[in-house]
Amino acid sequence: xxxxxxxxxxxxxxxxxxxxxxxxxxxxxxxxxxxxNSTISLIDKAAKWGIxxxxxxARLKSKLxxxxxxxxxxxxxxxxxxxxxxxxxxxxxxxxTSKKTK
Numbered sequence: 640x641x642x643x644x645x646x647x648x649x650x651x652x653x654x655x656x657x658x659x660x661x662x663x664x665x666x667x668x669x670x671x672x673x674x675x676n677s678t679i680s681l682i683d684k685a686a687k688w689g690i691x692x693x694x695x696x697a698r699l700k701s702k703l704x705x706x707x708x709x710x711x712x713x714x715x716x717x718x719x720x721x722x723x724x725x726x727x728x729x730x731x732x733x734x735x736t737s738k739k740t741k
Contacts, residue, residue: 663690
């Protein structure tokens with residue numbers, strides 16, 4: 640248990656950092672399960688934050704890029720652009736404006 644004021648403050652800070660690191664590590668684990676391109680960006684960020692070592696980040700990115708390249712492409716269903724419906728002729732009525740008299 641910290642005794643001095645500065646040690647107590649350091650403990651509070653380290654607890655906050657530990658909680659932040661746990662959250663970020665959980666994000667990374669979830670992203671690694673997805674195996675998509677956004678995961679590579681998250682791996683780089685985790686290395687920058689100090690969650691994982693830079694060499695581990697390089698290994699993960701290499702492994703992930705190999706998985707992404709060899710993954711079978713799924714057919715993406717693209718919606719055909721809809722043609723604009725012909726506009727019906729609408730009669731424009733002119734609004735009457737009344738002039739104010741002084």
